Amino acid sequence: MNAFRIGLLSGLVLATFAASWAQAQQASAPAQQVYVSKPIMVSPVTGDDKKEVVLMSVAIQPSGAVPMHTHPGDCVGAVVEGTVELLVEGQAPRRVAAGEAYNNVRGTVHGFRNVGDTQAKLLNSLVVDKGAPRVQPAAQAAKQ
Structure with missing residues (x-):
């Protein structure tokens, strides 16, 4: 049961980190000038x-x-x-x-x-x- 909780918590932390990283990459990408x-x-x-x-x-x-x-x-x-x-x-x-x-x-x-x-x-x-x-x-x- 503890392994399940640790795995679930690790997955949530990883997902949160990945979402934050993706947002930061998108925000720092230069907008294409039309x-x-x-x-x-x-x-x-x-x-x-x-x-x-x-x-x-x-x-x-x-x-x-x-x-x-x-x-x-x-x-x-x-x-x-x-x-x-x-x-x-x-x-x-x-x-x-x-x-x-x-x-x-x-x-x-x-x-x-x-x-x-x-x-x-x-x-x-x-x-x-x-x-x-x-x-x-x-x-x-x-x-x-």
């Missing part, structure tokens, strides 16, 4: 010291998405590789393939979804208010 957005170049706008031009590269993993957001200025962009859906608040999704372009005016709430099997690459040119956050999540933009 998109990366980074500035390539920032330049002043001639004749307007309150504005700047920002050239941004965006890479979106297959099935990944860029959350809905806005910019404090106009955005003109092109898909360099892959195919995405341009999601604009209040409009039907629009497919944009490599070699095609899009435009979002100041304050347009928009996002992107990669609908292809390979990484999508975008190149965006923003003319924005200097010093303002270049990208603002849609939820924050709605509060202003």
Whole structure:
């Protein structure tokens, strides 16, 4: 009977340890980043010291998405590789393939979804208010 209790207790301790270890491993595993957005170049706008031009590269993993957001200025962009859906608040999704372009005016709430099997690459040119956050999540933009 004692051997049974010791075995049962050992099993419970082992199961608890294994569950804790699995949770720790899961918590420490890096989350896969579904998109990366980074500035390539920032330049002043001639004749307007309150504005700047920002050239941004965006890479979106297959099935990944860029959350809905806005910019404090106009955005003109092109898909360099892959195919995405341009999601604009209040409009039907629009497919944009490599070699095609899009435009979002100041304050347009928009996002992107990669609908292809390979990484999508975008190149965006923003003319924005200097010093303002270049990208603002849609939820924050709605509060202003």
